[in-house]
Amino acid sequence: MDAFAQRGRGGPPQPPPSPRAGALIDLTGYWVSLVTEDWRYRQFTPPKGDYESVPISPAGRKIADAWDPAKDEAAGEQCKAYGAAGIMRMPTRLHITWQDENTLKLETDAGTQTRTFHFRPSEDAGGAWQGVSSASWDSARPPINNSFGGLDFGFQPPAPPGGSLKVVTTKMRPGYLRKNGVPYSTATSMTEYFDRFDVPGGDVLLVDISEIVDPEYLAQPLWTSTHFKKQNDASGWNPTTCAAR
Numbered sequence: 001m002d003a004f005a006q007r008g009r010g011g012p013p014q015p016p017p018s019p020r021a022g023a024l025i026d027l028t029g030y031w032v033s034l035v036t037e038d039w040r041y042r043q044f045t046p047p048k049g050d051y052e053s054v055p056i057s058p059a060g061r062k063i064a065d066a067w068d069p070a071k072d073e074a075a076g077e078q079c080k081a082y083g084a085a086g087i088m089r090m091p092t093r094l095h096i097t098w099q100d101e102n103t104l105k106l107e108t109d110a111g112t113q114t115r116t117f118h119f120r121p122s123e124d125a126g127g128a129w130q131g132v133s134s135a136s137w138d139s140a141r142p143p144i145n146n147s148f149g150g151l152d153f154g155f156q157p158p159a160p161p162g163g164s165l166k167v168v169t170t171k172m173r174p175g176y177l178r179k180n181g182v183p184y185s186t187a188t189s190m191t192e193y194f195d196r197f198d199v200p201g202g203d204v205l206l207v208d209i210s211e212i213v214d215p216e217y218l219a220q221p222l223w224t225s226t227h228f229k230k231q232n233d234a235s236g237w238n239p240t241t242c243a244a245r
Contacts, residue, residue, distance in 0.1 A: 018101035019119035024137045024163030025196045027104070030237060031094040031206050031228035038224075042089050045245060046180040060183050060217030067181025069244040079242035082111035083129040083175030085184045088192075088208050088226050093237055104135060104165070111242040117167050126171020138166040138193065165194040177212070177222070179245075185216040204230035 016022065035042050038053065048067050056064065072080055082090065092110035099105040104117040117135035118124075126132045169190045177184050190212045197205045206228040213221045 019104075019135070019137065020098050020101045022137065024139070025165070027096050027165060027194060027196060027206065028098065029096060030231040030234050031096070032231055032236065033091045033093070034205075034227040034229050035091055036227050038089070041178055043091055046178060048180055050180060051178070051182045054177060054182055055218050055220045055222060056182060057217050057219045060214075063183045063217070064181045072244040078244040079111055079113075079129055079175075080244070081176040081179040082108075082113050082242050083184075084115060084131045084133070084169045084172050085188055085190050085212055086175055086177050086179075087111065087113050087115075087130075088210070089178075089224065093231075094206075094228060095234070095237065109237055109239045112239040115169075117165070124171075127173055129173050129175060131169045131172030133167050133169040135165060135167050138164040162196070165192075167192045167194065183217050184212065184214045187216050188212060188214040206230065 040046070041050075041053075049065055051061070051064050072078060081087075087108055087110065090108070090110040092108045095107040095109075097105050097107075099116060102118065102120045104119075106115040106117065107113070108115075113130060115130045115133060117133045119135050122132055122134070124132045169192070170188075172184070172186065172188055172190075174183065174185050174188075176182055190210055192208055192210045195207045195209070197207065199205060208226040208228070210224050210226070211221050212218065212224075
């Protein structure tokens with residue numbers, strides 16, 4: 001076999017495209033929250049002790065029942081509800097851009113936070129509000145599974161077109177799942193799938209499906225589905241500081 005045949009007709013193997021060049025979907029641009037799930041917990045600060053629909057553990061309930069925003073303010077921890085496990089549930093706008101060929105950047109105007117999704121191993125030691133996020137492109141899959149807890153619901157939703165962005169976040173500074181002190185710990189891990197849907201009429205939606213696992217403050221994983229609508233420009237973009245109340 002000659003050298004050409006050994007290389008194959010395409011010549012020497014080519015390096016894979018960068019995560020940016022090989023993106024399965026385009027998530028860049030400005031997006032605004034569509035508060036369609038858990039409306040009353042997201043649009044307003046719930047009262048202390050209201051953690052309905054959160055599978056909170058006894059240890060987590062004890063912390064939530066002792067929530068005191070004045071103490072958070074005095075300690076300079078007004079951003080506890082704006083960490084990675086809570087920020088996407090805020091009524092916020094997003095600005096998503098490529099920081100470089102291997103890093104996707106997501107900024108929020110609520111709390112003026114920045115999440116960076118690394119497609120290559122990161123040397124970040126973590127410990128900040130947004131933790132360390134590892135990203136990968138995931139081939140087309142259903143936006144949700146057709147079974148939960150071993151129960152089969154007998155249907156299979158259509159797969160999102162193109163694929164999904166998968167993000168796994170760990171090494172987070174402890175914060176709040178909700179602004180009223182429902183906690184998550186340093187042991188928390190969060191897996192997200194970001195899907196883009198181009199719907200009839202020209203609108204573009206972004207859906208962030210997340211699973212939050214916290215062996216300390218949650219009795220079982222917490223699943224959420226958060227929706228955003230794409231904007232044509234930066235209209236309404238208004239970075240604000242964190243607020244404890």
